[in-house]
Structures are given as C-alpha cells and as structure tokens.
Amino acid sequence: xxxxxxxPAAAVVLLASSAAFAESGQIxxxxxxxxxxxxxxxLEGFNKKYPDIKVTVEDLGNDQVYDKTLxxxxxxxxxxxxxxxxxxxxxxxxxxxxxxxxxxLSEVGYTPEIQALFPEFKRTExxxxxxxxxxxxxxxxxxxxxxxxxxEKAGVDPASIKTxxxxxxxxxxxxxxxxxxVMAQADFNGDSEWFRMISNEQSCGYFSTDGQxxxxxxxxCVATLEKIKEMKDAGLxxxxxxxxxxxxxxxxxxxxxMYGAWFEGSIRSNSxxxxxxxxxxxxxxxxxxxxxxxxLGGSSLALSAASENKEAAWKFIEYALTTNEGQVTMLxxxxxxxxxxxxxxxxxxxxxxxxxxxxxxxSDILVTLPQIVPSRGTAFQSDxxxxxxxxxxxxxxxxYPNAKAALxxxxxxxxxxxxxxxxx
Amino acid sequence: MLSRxxxxxxxxxxxxxxxxxxxxxxxINSLLISFQNTRVNPWRFSLSANWGRLFGDPxxxxxLYNTLIILVIQVPVxxxxxxxxxxxxxxxxxxxxxxxxxxxxxxxxxxxxxxxAVFRLMFSADFGIINKLITSVGLSPVSWFDNANAAxxxxxxxxxxxxxxxxxxxxxxxxxxxxxxxYEAATLDRxxxxxxxxxxxxxxLKPIISFCVVLSVIGTMQLFTEPFLITNRGGPGGGxxxxxxxxxxxxxxxxxxxxxxxxxxxxxxxxxxxxLLNLMLGGEKK
Amino acid sequence: MKSxxxxxxxxxxxxxxxxxxxxxxxxxxxxxxxxxxxxxDHGIFSPEIVLWPSAEFAANFRNLQADTNFIRAMxxxxxxxxxxxxxxxxxxxxAGWALARYRFAxxxxxxxxxxxxxxxxxxxxxxxxxxxxxxxxxxxNTWIALIVPPLFNSLGVxxxxxxxxxxxxxxxxAARVEGVREWRxxxxxxxxxxxxxxxxxxxxxxxxxxxxxLWPLLINSRPNMMTAPVALGTLIGLTRVSWGGIxxxxxxxxxxxxxxxxxxxxxxxxxxxxxxVK
Numbered sequence: 001x002x003x004x005x006x007x008p009a010a011a012v013v014l015l016a017s018s019a020a021f022a023e024s025g026q027i028x029x030x031x032x033x034x035x036x037x038x039x040x041x042x043l044e045g046f047n048k049k050y051p052d053i054k055v056t057v058e059d060l061g062n063d064q065v066y067d068k069t070l071x072x073x074x075x076x077x078x079x080x081x082x083x084x085x086x087x088x089x090x091x092x093x094x095x096x097x098x099x100x101x102x103x104x105l106s107e108v109g110y111t112p113e114i115q116a117l118f119p120e121f122k123r124t125e126x127x128x129x130x131x132x133x134x135x136x137x138x139x140x141x142x143x144x145x146x147x148x149x150x151x152e153k154a155g156v157d158p159a160s161i162k163t164x165x166x167x168x169x170x171x172x173x174x175x176x177x178x179x180x181x182v183m184a185q186a187d188f189n190g191d192s193e194w195f196r197m198i199s200n201e202q203s204c205g206y207f208s209t210d211g212q213x214x215x216x217x218x219x220x221c222v223a224t225l226e227k228i229k230e231m232k233d234a235g236l237x238x239x240x241x242x243x244x245x246x247x248x249x250x251x252x253x254x255x256x257x258m259y260g261a262w263f264e265g266s267i268r269s270n271s272x273x274x275x276x277x278x279x280x281x282x283x284x285x286x287x288x289x290x291x292x293x294x295x296l297g298g299s300s301l302a303l304s305a306a307s308e309n310k311e312a313a314w315k316f317i318e319y320a321l322t323t324n325e326g327q328v329t330m331l332x333x334x335x336x337x338x339x340x341x342x343x344x345x346x347x348x349x350x351x352x353x354x355x356x357x358x359x360x361x362x363s364d365i366l367v368t369l370p371q372i373v374p375s376r377g378t379a380f381q382s383d384x385x386x387x388x389x390x391x392x393x394x395x396x397x398x399x400y401p402n403a404k405a406a407l408x409x410x411x412x413x414x415x416x417x418x419x420x421x422x423x424x
Numbered sequence: 425m426l427s428r429x430x431x432x433x434x435x436x437x438x439x440x441x442x443x444x445x446x447x448x449x450x451x452i453n454s455l456l457i458s459f460q461n462t463r464v465n466p467w468r469f470s471l472s473a474n475w476g477r478l479f480g481d482p483x484x485x486x487x488l489y490n491t492l493i494i495l496v497i498q499v500p501v502x503x504x505x506x507x508x509x510x511x512x513x514x515x516x517x518x519x520x521x522x523x524x525x526x527x528x529x530x531x532x533x534x535x536x537x538x539x540x541a542v543f544r545l546m547f548s549a550d551f552g553i554i555n556k557l558i559t560s561v562g563l564s565p566v567s568w569f570d571n572a573n574a575a576x577x578x579x580x581x582x583x584x585x586x587x588x589x590x591x592x593x594x595x596x597x598x599x600x601x602x603x604x605x606x607y608e609a610a611t612l613d614r615x616x617x618x619x620x621x622x623x624x625x626x627x628x629l630k631p632i633i634s635f636c637v638v639l640s641v642i643g644t645m646q647l648f649t650e651p652f653l654i655t656n657r658g659g660p661g662g663g664x665x666x667x668x669x670x671x672x673x674x675x676x677x678x679x680x681x682x683x684x685x686x687x688x689x690x691x692x693x694x695x696x697x698x699x700l701l702n703l704m705l706g707g708e709k710k
Numbered sequence: 711m712k713s714x715x716x717x718x719x720x721x722x723x724x725x726x727x728x729x730x731x732x733x734x735x736x737x738x739x740x741x742x743x744x745x746x747x748x749x750x751d752h753g754i755f756s757p758e759i760v761l762w763p764s765a766e767f768a769a770n771f772r773n774l775q776a777d778t779n780f781i782r783a784m785x786x787x788x789x790x791x792x793x794x795x796x797x798x799x800x801x802x803x804x805a806g807w808a809l810a811r812y813r814f815a816x817x818x819x820x821x822x823x824x825x826x827x828x829x830x831x832x833x834x835x836x837x838x839x840x841x842x843x844x845x846x847x848x849x850x851n852t853w854i855a856l857i858v859p860p861l862f863n864s865l866g867v868x869x870x871x872x873x874x875x876x877x878x879x880x881x882x883x884a885a886r887v888e889g890v891r892e893w894r895x896x897x898x899x900x901x902x903x904x905x906x907x908x909x910x911x912x913x914x915x916x917x918x919x920x921x922x923x924l925w926p927l928l929i930n931s932r933p934n935m936m937t938a939p940v941a942l943g944t945l946i947g948l949t950r951v952s953w954g955g956i957x958x959x960x961x962x963x964x965x966x967x968x969x970x971x972x973x974x975x976x977x978x979x980x981x982x983x984x985x986x987v988k
Contacts, residue, residue: 070677
C-alpha cells in the first residue's frame with residue numbers, strides 16, 4: 001500500500017516542482033509604442049495561466065530598441081532583456097552579425113508544428129541556416145486612415161479613390177472644404193515610409209527579393225518617388241515626424257494618414273474623443289487596375305541567449321504569439337494584425353468597429369494580406385535607408401534633374417556602402 | 425631625491441592607470457580596428473573596407489559639409505555675440521548686473537537633453553510657439569524639421585543659445601584681467617568707446633578669443649546630442665548629420681566599428697589641424 | 711560737464727536697450743520649459759499662444775513617473791555625479807600635484823599627453839572605449855562603467871597643477887626639512903590651500919557628470935541603470951508619452967544645477983574661465 005502510493009506521489013511532486021521551476025520568475029521585454037502597449041494588454045490573460053511569471057514590458061521607442069539591442073549584442077549580450085522585439089525588415093542584421101546573441105528557439109519549444117502555424121514568408125527573415133531565432137508577431141498591411149467628416153464635407157467618396165491621381169484630386173477638394181487641414185502627412189525628416197509603402201505595392205524595393213542586388217532605381221521605384229514628389233509639391237502631403245502626426249490627428253489637422261494596420265491602435269488610443277469620425281480605405285495604386293496592397297512594419301519576438309529564464313520567457317512568447325487568445329487580444333486592444341494564420345479567422349475580425357463608425361475595418365484590411373508581395377530587408381537595411389532618405393531630401397530640394405537621376409545616385413551609393421551589384 | 429620621485433609616480437599612478445586602460449589602449453586598438461572589415465564574422469583585415477570607402481562616401485562628405493557649415497557660420501556668430509555680451513556686461517554703467525549675468529550664463533548649466541526637449545517643442549512645425557509667433561506677425565510658418573536649411577538653422581540657433589554664455593564667461597574673465605590704466609590713457613586722448621574697443625580691447629582679448637575658438641572647434645567636431653535629439657537623428661535625410669552623428673550611426677546603428685573608427689580618426693585629425701591652424705594664425709599677428 | 715553726463719545717460723540707455731531684449735530672448739527657452747511643464751498636453755498642442763504657467767505640474771510629474779521611473783533615474787544620476795566628482799577631484803589633484811611640484815623622468819611626456827588629449831574630441835574615443843569596456847571588460851550596465859572611464863580629465867589636472875605651482879615652494883621645503891612625509895605634505899598643507907580651486911573644479915565636474923548623455927546612453931542599456939538625461943532622452947520621440955511630463959523632467963534636471971549656479975556663481979565662473987586666463 002505504501003509502496004504503491006510512493007510512485008505516483010513522487011511523480012506528482014516531481015512534476016509540480018519542475019512546473020514551478022518553469023512557470024515562475026521575472027522576465028523583461030523591450031518593445032516600442034503600441035507594440036509595447038499591446039504586449040502589456042496580453043499580461044492579464046497570461047498571468048491567469050501563469051500567475052508566478054512576472055513580465056515587465058519596457059517601452060524604449062523603436063530606434064532605441066534597435067540601437068540598444070545591437071550595442072548589447074556587441075557587448076557580448078550583456079544588458080539584454082529576456083525578450084527583444086525585432087522589426088522584420090531589420091531582423092537579418094541581428095542573426096547575421098550576432099547569431100550567438102540569440103537563443104535557438106527550437107531548443108526551448110518552438111516545434112515544427114508551431115512553426116507551421118505561421119505563413120512561410122513571415123518566417124524566412126527570422127530563420128537562418130535552419131535555426132529559428134524569432135517568432136512572427138504581426139504584419140503591417142497598409143491602409144489609408146481617413147476622417148469621414150472631412151471627406152463628407154468635401155463630397156469625396158473614398159470608394160472612388162482608386163489611383164494616386166484620384167487621391168490628389170480628392171485631396172484638393174478635401175483641403176478646400178476643410179481649411180487648415182492637410183490631406184496626409186509623411187515623415188520626410190527621419191523616415192522613408194511613403195516610399196517603402198508605395199514601392200512595395202508596385203513590387204519594388206531597395207533590394208531584390210533574394211537580397212543579392214540593388215533594385216532601388218528600377219522603373220517602379222522611380223515612378224513611386226515621382227508620385228510622392230508630385231503630392232508633396234501639390235501641398236497634399238506635408239512633412240511631419242512621428243509625434244507630430246499623432247498630434248495632428250488629435251488636433252484635427254490631418255484628413256488622412258497612410259500607414260501599416262498597426263496605426264489603427266495609435267489613432268484609437270491617442271484620439272479617443274474622435275470615435276466615429278475615422279474610417280479606412282485601401283491604398284490607391286499608380287495605375288487604374290494596379291495592385292493595391294503593401295506591407296509596412298511587422299515584427300517578431302526573439303529570446304536573448306543570455307536570458308536566465310528562457311523557459312518562462314518562452315511561455316510568454318508561446319502565449320502571446322502562438323495562441324489565438326494572445327494574438328486577438330493584441331488585435332483588439334491596439335490593432336496589431338496577427339501573423340498567426342488561425343487568429344486571422346477569428347470572429348472578431350468580421351465585427352463592425354464602433355470607433356471606426358461601424359466599419360468592419362479588419363476584414364477590409366486583412367483581405368489584402370494574400371496580395372502582399374514580400375519585401376526583403378537585408379543586413380544592409382539601415383545603410384540603404386539612410387542613403388535613400390538623404391537622396392529624397394536632396395531630390396525634393398531640387399538637387400537632381402529627375403527621380404531617375406536621384407535613384408540612380410542612391411543605387412550607386414548603396415553599392416559603394418554594401419558591395420552589392422546594382423540590377424541593370 | 426629618489427624617494428621624492430617615487431612619491432611623484434605614486435601620485436600620478438591612479439590617473440595614468442585610467443588613462444592607459446580607458447583611453448590609450450582603446451585608441452590604439454581602434455586604429456587596428458579601422459583596418460579591419462567589421463561587417464563580417466569574424467573580423468578580417470582589409471584596407472579598402474573602411475579607409476578605401478571613407479574618401480568616396482557621399483555620407484562622409486555630407487557630414488563633413490554640415491560640420492564645416494556649423495564651424496563657419498555658428499562659431500564666428502557665437503563668438504561675436506559672446507564678445508558683445510562680455511563687453512556690455514563689463515560696462516560700469518550697467519544696472520541690475522546679476523540679472524543679466526543670470527540670463528546669459530544660465531543656459532551653460534542646462535543639460536543637452538533638457539534643452540533639446542524644450543527646443544523641439546518650441547520649434548514644432550504645427551504647434552510650436554515660434555511658428556505661432558511667426559504667423560502672428562503675418563509671415564508663413566517654417567517647417568523646422570523637414571527643410572534641411574531650416575533644420576540646420578535650428579541646430580545653429582540651439583547651440584548658440586546654449587554656448588554663447590559659456591564663451592562670454594571666459595571672455596569676461598579676460599576683460600577683467602585687462603588693467604584699467606590701459607583705458608585711462610585712451611580716455612584722456614578722447615578716443616571713442618568703439619575705437620577703444622577696436623584698438624585696445626580686441627587686440628588684448630585676442631589670445632582668449634583664440635582659446636574660445638579652439639574650444640568651439642573641438643565642440644563642433646564632436647557635435648552629437650543636438651542633431652540627435654532636436655532634429656531627429658540628423659534629419660531631414662541627413663540634412664543635419666554631423667561627423668559626430670555619422671560616427672554614432674556607423675558605430676551603433678550599422679554596427680560597423682571598423683568604419684566608425686576610421687571616421688573617428690579623421691575627426692581627430694581635422695580637430696587637431698584646425699586648432700593648430702587657428703593657433704598659427706593667432707600667433708602670427710602678435 | 712553737463713553734456714558729458716548727458717552723453718553718459720544716452721550710453722546707459724543704449725546699453726540697456728541692447729541688453730534687455732537679448733536677455734529676454736535668452737531667458738525665453740528656460741521660461742517656456744517651466745510653462746510647458748505646467749500645461750496639459752492638449753494645451754501644449756493647441757493653436758493658442760500660451761506664455762503663462764497653468765497648474766498641471768503635479769499631474770505631469772505623475773505622467774512622467776508612469777512613462778519612466780524618473781525618481782530612480784535621478785537618484786542614479788545624483789549618486790554617479792557625487793562619486794564621480796569626489797574621485798575625480800582626488801585623482802586630478804594628485805596628478806596635478808605631481809606635475810606641479812616634482813621633477814621626474816617622463817614628466818614632459820605626461821604633460822604633452824595631457825595637453826594633447828584636450829584637443830581630442832570625446833567622439834573619437836567613444837567607439838574604442840565602448841568596445842573595451844563592454845566587450846573586453848564586460849562592464850556594461852555597471853556603476854564602474856558609468857563612473858570610471860570619464861575619470862580621465864585633462865582640464866582638471868591642468869587646473870590643479872596651476873593652483874599647486876602658484877603656491878610658495880618654501881612652505882613645502884620647510885615641511886620636508888622637518889621630515890614630514892610627501893603624502894602628508896600633500897594632504898595637510900597643499901590640499902587645504904587649494905580648496906577654492908578644488909571647489910571650482912568640483913562644480914564643473916559635477917555638472918559635466920550630471921549632464922553627460924552620450925556615454926551613459928551607450929554603456930548602460932538596462933532601463934534600471936539609466937541616468938536621468940538618458941531616461942528623458944528615451945522619451946523624446948515616443949508616441950504615447952506626455953510632453954508635459956518630459957518638460958517636468960527637464961525642469962527637474964535643470965533646477966538643481968541652476969540653484970547651484972546662483973549660489974556658487976563665483977566658483978562656477980572661476981572653473982569655466984580657468985583655462986583661458988593664465
């Protein structure tokens with residue numbers, strides 16, 4: 001009798017202790033803006049399951065997380081938190097330069113079955129030589145966010161805006177009907193988001209899909225830059241850095257903004273008193289029947305190799321990213337579009353959203369997902385982006401005869417900086 | 425005598441230890457790193473990866489150009505302003521002197537981050553007080569962050585505000601060390617105040633002005649925080665990227681330590697060359 | 711005689727008419743810092759021109775504390791600045807003493823090095839120093855990394871050397887004749903005499919440590935080791951951040967040093983102008 005009991009009892013004790021070992025501790029995560037806020041939103045559900053794991057999410061801002069992660073890796077992993085947020089288009093910089101800085105996730109529980117829950121194209125940048133370094137988190141299908149009241153006042157129907165020329169025509173009407181507003185804003189100070197969105201829509205980018213050559217001066221990219229300058233010169237898009245865009249939204253100065261879907265959360269949480277006044281439509285194209293889908297942003301979570309609490313950290317990644325519960329919580333709270341295939345099918349997606357005037361924004365945005373052409377960031381992303389931004393500024397100031405000359409020069413500079421060939 | 429010498433080394437030792445460990449050794453090490461391609465794993469020796477790239481890199485010339493613009497425009501304006509401040513503060517006719525001194529010297533103690541934040545708000549394109557004031561007198565607002573020239577002007581305004589008082593302090597100390605009897609003779613000869621300034625004060629102040637210029641040159645060569653925080657990492661599109669910022673970007677954003685080291689050595693060379701040039705020009709006219 | 715006093719009056723008015731607007735322009739950013747720190751965010755980002763403080767300072771402070779643990783960052787900054795200043799005054803005094811009062815082999819070289827490093831921008835050293843401290847010594851995110859590398863301070867040594875060499879040598883020789891040991895001469899005779907110089911130096915060093923941004927930004931990546939300027943700098947450019955809160959942080963960073971400046975102005979000015987007037 002006693003012996004019979006001993007076995008199972010010991011097993012229970014063992015299980016309990018190992019479970020307690022894995023399911024307690026403190027972990028820290030670095031993230032930014034709404035991404036950080038959305039991780040915080042998952043904590044309630046996570047701590048119901050794992051009450052003894054204390055998660056601290058630190059919002060350092062996008063640039064700082066990138067810089068600090070690189071610096072910490074250069075310092076041999078010293079000072080890294082347990083989990084870092086990594087933007088997909090910059091991800092390859094990390095695995096290429098510092099493979100030893102990040103944990104091989106297949107060793108902590110990222111099985112091929114779990115990997116299969118994500119689309120292939122989201123994973124390619126996150127895995128190197130068969131080692132998965134990060135789990136896909138969200139995508140950034142591009143949408144135009146617009147003020148219903150401003151458009152209505154000008155008699156503009158967003159459904160009629162199919163091309164960028166339509167957008168320009170509509171913009172003139174909207175701005176005439178709503179004095180003191182601008183049609184849209186772009187960060188011409190420290191970002192390249194409009195170029196990256198429209199060129200991606202047109203299947204162009206800094207680098208070819210295989211990452212082996214420079215394609216920034218291909219015709220589709222040239223057409224993109226020309227169109228952006230046309231809109232800027234017409235006064236339709238004015239320059240605003242990230243915090244100025246948010247402030248303009250709140251102050252009612254912007255009639256529309258174009259960004260990845262995650263901007264939904266920024267608008268909703270920063271301008272709660274504008275509920276019902278915002279709507280969403282698909283980004284226009286360069287040509288009448290051209291493609292109207294692109295991606296901007298989208299991130300992943302990676303585990304630091306120096307983490308002393310890998311199991312607890314993995315539990316969090318598993319909950320937040322690989323379960324519908326975690327991913328849909330982030331979608332609901334801050335508009336992060338799940339990479340998890342099953343989460344995109346959640347009933348919530350089809351629901352009309354009260355903030356957005358009853359529009360079912362998520363089904364409208366997510367319908368573009370299958371049409372997005374993946375754009376490849378490479379280990380040289382930050383060099384190429386800095387060169388593009390400098391070229392753009394010079395081009396706007398009249399430093400080049402035309403967009404082709406500007407991007408030819410950018411291509412040449414990127415080639416010098418990276419050693420990659422320019423596609424002819 | 426010997427024991428006294430031993431004492432001297434003992435007094436120097438801790439200081440020199442820190443110098444060798446945290447300065448000399450890294451500086452030598454960085455020269456070696458500048459000859460390595462640090463974008464491959466592991467690092468490999470390469471002459472062309474950094475030094476070859478540097479002199480053909482438009483980003484380097486852009487940063488050099490921006491730095492020189494600040495050097496050529498901001499430094500003389502600031503030194504002139506500081507001289508005016510110092511001379512006027514030194515005037516015996518001035519009432520409420522402590523108040524004026526406070527106004528001009530206070531920025532000297534304000535941290536870079538604190539004042540960067542204030543300037544960013546004050547110059548915000550849509551909501552900044554400066555643009556509100558500009559539009560209230562009927563002019564059109566300036567987009568301070570998105571026009572390269574305006575952004576450069578903003579950086580220059582900010583640095584001038586922060587550092588003019590600092591130089592004025594040094595110049596004021598110099599003015600006060602000029603003996604009064606030098607002026608007395610001039611006053612008897614009925615030389616105007618302005619003539620006095622031009623022919624007596626300025627020549628006597630020259631070595632001090634020269635010292636201020638050297639300090640400002642060194643400061644400009646490593647200018648980092650203002651364009652980093654106020655104009656958003658040297659924006660727009662590198663319009664305010666200085667050599668110090670390029671170094672940061674190559675070192676900590678592209679994580680290319682080799683290239684960053686090559687840039688660092690170039691900055692050092694330029695700083696030393698410009699300082700020497702200034703000292704030579706200053707010395708010649710003596 | 712009358713015309714002379716009139717011309718003096720004209721000069722006086724002209725002087726104040728030039729200086730007053732300049733002083734107002736110069737004080738304006740500091741004034742706006744205070745005004746912003748008391749305004750709610752919707753007030754900062756409104757079309758009106760506001761030049762007078764409101765009453766939201768406490769609320770803004772709570773927002774700041776919610777955005778980043780600013781009290782912790784301030785206490786780290788204060789601790790670092792105090793330890794750094796103490797150590798640095800000690801080290802530079804010792805080195806300055808050695809260079810001022812002893813003739814030993816290698817002295818000329820040491821002086822040349824110190825003079826040489828003055829013209830060396832810190833930016834030049836920052837990359838190699840980072841590699842050394844973070845990679846080789848594995849000291850990232852430590853107090854040592856914050857405090858020790860900046861201890862090498864050329865201006866401080868020159869400043870102290872100058873103070874010591876201006877003291878009468880007979881004083882020390884007399885003590886030596888009586889058999890007083892070298893370190894006692896330094897500690898009990900020379901240092902007390904150098905007190906005003908040390909005070910001026912200490913203020914400058916404290917200020918430089920308090921406001922230091924680039925090095926702490928690079929070397930300490932963990933938020934729980936952030937100094938106050940780094941914590942504040944991190945907030946600039948975030949989305950969901952209270953600008954009123956950032957301004958409260960700017961005020962908290964600035965107010966203590968401004969008070970020090972007002973009360974110890976003489977030492978402060980002596981410290982800054984030391985390099986120029988020999």
